[in-house]
Amino acid sequence: MIELIDVNFYIDQKRILKDINLKIQKGEFVAIVGPNGSGKSTLLNIISGIYSPTTGKRLIFGKQHLTPQDRQKISFVPQKVTNFNQSFPLSVFETVLLGLVPKKGLLQRFSKQDLEKAESILEKLQIKQLKNRLIGQLSGGQQQRVFLARALISDPQILLLDEPTVGIDSLSEQLLFEILGEKKKEGTTILMVTHDVYAVTQHADTIICMGDGMIYTACSAKEFSPSKFESVYKYKIKKIEHRHSYTKKEQNNRM
Numbered sequence: 001m002i003e004l005i006d007v008n009f010y011i012d013q014k015r016i017l018k019d020i021n022l023k024i025q026k027g028e029f030v031a032i033v034g035p036n037g038s039g040k041s042t043l044l045n046i047i048s049g050i051y052s053p054t055t056g057k058r059l060i061f062g063k064q065h066l067t068p069q070d071r072q073k074i075s076f077v078p079q080k081v082t083n084f085n086q087s088f089p090l091s092v093f094e095t096v097l098l099g100l101v102p103k104k105g106l107l108q109r110f111s112k113q114d115l116e117k118a119e120s121i122l123e124k125l126q127i128k129q130l131k132n133r134l135i136g137q138l139s140g141g142q143q144q145r146v147f148l149a150r151a152l153i154s155d156p157q158i159l160l161l162d163e164p165t166v167g168i169d170s171l172s173e174q175l176l177f178e179i180l181g182e183k184k185k186e187g188t189t190i191l192m193v194t195h196d197v198y199a200v201t202q203h204a205d206t207i208i209c210m211g212d213g214m215i216y217t218a219c220s221a222k223e224f225s226p227s228k229f230e231s232v233y234k235y236k237i238k239k240i241e242h243r244h245s246y247t248k249k250e251q252n253n254r255m
């Protein structure tokens, strides 16, 4: 599904990614962790096709060159989606529907099915009540859910998420992982950059730890132990043993 072979990536004269080799199977959930500036977002940008490797080979769906049709099968939820002008004239519903534009084309009308799909995704992400609000007037966490909905509406085969758990509460995080679990079962390949090392050991199949533009270590989440990553983080990683989990009743009360 995704393969990088001896990939190096430079910006100006600076080598940002160094000899990256990785292979990700269809339906695999991969978490990418590592200190600030270690190259995690750049790696996602290479896989999404935003950047091309300076040297080395990138194979996505077994191909070196992505066609526009291939790109439609990849959805990307970028790291920072805030800083909208508050009166930016786009509602939550319209933002979610925009996720269908690469597939349908800019000038196509949305069908009844498209509108129903947008409704059901908003419902699944528990943001239906925000449907008619302007995107610029939402909180950062609410905006993140909207952008996840926009990424999911096209049923991507590859879902790339850059720090989706930053600034969201633990209920939203729980919901995020539930939805990612469902997508994984449907065969979606998921790559998620995160600093939440503990959460991904519970949900991901594979953890890749980056340091200084290199893949420092990669292992299955089951094999994970904080000591594997400590020398790259250069501090002790705390393993949080308990995390609040909401009951259904609590969830409903919060809505």
Ligand SMILES: Nc1ncnc2c1ncn2[C@@H]1O[C@H](COP(=O)(O)OP(=O)(O)OP(=O)(O)O)[C@@H](O)[C@H]1O
Binding pocket: 011, 014, 016, 034, 035, 036, 037, 038, 039, 040, 041, 042, 043
């Ligand atoms: N457009 C750019 N121009 C120059 N240097 C860049 C650019 N984008 C990234 N870099 C550099 O590349 C390195 C990797 O950046 P990247 O954003 O991929 O790291 P990251 O691991 O995602 O960091 P963070 O956890 O802080 O988001 C950093 O040293 C960064 O300064």
